[in-house]
Amino acid sequence: MTIDITTLALTNIALTLHDDGVLVATLNRPAKRNALDEASIEDLVTLFSTIPRAGVRAVVLAAEGEHFCAGLDLVEHHQADRSPAEFMHLCLRWHEAFNKMEYGGVPIIAALKGAVVGGGLELASSAHIRVADASTYFALPEGQRGLFTGGGATIRVAGLVGKARMIDMMLTGRVYQGQEAMDVGLAQYLVEGSSFDRALELARAAARNLPLSNFAICSAISHLGNMSGLDAAYAESVIAGVVNTQPDARARLEAFANKTAARVRPTD
């Protein structure tokens, strides 16, 4: 049974579902720069656990206000005075949410602006595509706050920029923005206008693919990357066996064969 995603009761995320199956999920705590408190993390767990069963074809992860996300809610963390075990369990909820995003099989396009810092960068790096605009900047200020990453940056941010750059970002508070952020791999798109508009365009394009192809792209590539080369090649062929023979692909293959399908051309 398909779930109606718009009926989810979320505290800090607003949802808008478009006709083409694109869901816009907007972080909605701008007064706190969309800092991730416990309620926000539970929202992300609920949302991204449900999306794969809700017929959603692609997601735009957007933010209200000037900043995408200021990371861990430092005030809540300070006031809660958490024990090591409590914080470990909180981090496991972050991982639950972010793993659901990366491995969930539904394309997630992050529309970035302003601060994408600390846990905000961990969140952004769990999306499949990151779109930055002129205001977007990336940093890992944990080192300066007396903290360490706990939401997967050592895996995902290091995966994007490499270990040496991540260590530099954490030791020195280095901020990346603009073309340099693109060059080191923090974003795949840098736009002059609104990152939201481009993210929506990209989500709409992805939503036109068959869901099973997108499932493999937004789940299998990450899983295969965790395996040995030998096992990944084996698993890839099993996945291709399922995806590349899907009945829904027949019409697309037929269109190519009878020359009515668009050809791949260089862009202008």
Ligand code: 1HE
């Ligand atoms: C917050 C947070 C937050 C803002 N937790 N409340 N993250 C950081 O170290 C980033 C900390 N934040 C900042 O550096 C700045 O706030 C921003 C660059 C994001 C935005 O600056 P600005 O001038 O627009 O806003 P502001 O005046 O600093 O803050 C506005 C409000 O947002 C204010 O609340 P108010 O009630 O006093 O109005 C701030 O307290 C609140 N706010 N950021 C809580 N992060 C799993 S481990 C992950 C480890 C981490 O993520 S470390 C966190 C890194």
